Amino acid sequence: MALPPLRTDGTLPPGLHQIANLNELFVVFPAGAAQRQSLDAELRRFVDVVQRRGLGVLLGIDGSYTTGKAAPHDIDLVMLSPGLVASTIEQQLQAEGIDIAQALDLWIEATQIGFDGWVQFFSTPRQRGGSTRGVVLLPLTTITPGA
Numbered sequence: 311m312a313l314p315p316l317r318t319d320g321t322l323p324p325g326l327h328q329i330a331n332l333n334e335l336f337v338v339f340p341a342g343a344a345q346r347q348s349l350d351a352e353l354r355r356f357v358d359v360v361q362r363r364g365l366g367v368l369l370g371i372d373g374s375y376t377t378g379k380a381a382p383h384d385i386d387l388v389m390l391s392p393g394l395v396a397s398t399i400e401q402q403l404q405a406e407g408i409d410i411a412q413a414l415d416l417w418i419e420a421t422q423i424g425f426d427g428w429v430q431f432f433s434t435p436r437q438r439g440g441s442t443r444g445v446v447l448l449p450l451t452t453i454t455p456g457a
Contacts, residue, residue, distance in 0.1 A: 313338045313446065320378030322444030324433065329448055332357060335371065345381035352413040353385055359406045360450055365399050366391040366418075368425065371446040372432035373415065388417045388428035389450075396420070 312334055313327050329335055332354055341347040353371075360366045366389040373386030391399055396418040403410055410416045419425040432445045 324442040325444050327444050343381040356408050366450045369448040370429050384415050386415045390425040
């Protein structure tokens with residue numbers, strides 16, 4: 311499930327681009343600058359904590375982080391967490407030392423409709439004349455065959 315090549319403007323082509331693991335993301339958006347290296351490490355820790363604690367099932371990744379920008383400011387994320395309260399998730403992440411105030415700009419949604427709304431927002435151009443761009447999806451749970 312490799313990501314497609316970036317367009318000439320440094321963004322992903324429109325659509326939802328599912329990856330199996332973060333390494334697929336890091337190949338397309340290599341950590342050349344210290345800021346991107348720091349964000350990569352924070353994202354890796356975040357995904358580890360979310361998976362270990364069972365805090366979410368699907369992650370949308372976007373923002374300047376998913377562009378060709380060498381040193382993005384942060385990572386825009388939306389996480390689908392059915393049946394869980396956002397404030398409880400935030401407390402658990404903070405207890406693990408996850409930076410959801412600076413490095414990770416995180417929205418937590420309990421419903422697929424809410425999650426899809428954020429993905430739509432992420433896809434929408436922010437600048438006049440901008441084009442729709444793609445969003446990276448990372449499943450946070452694995453389904454056991456036959457389960």
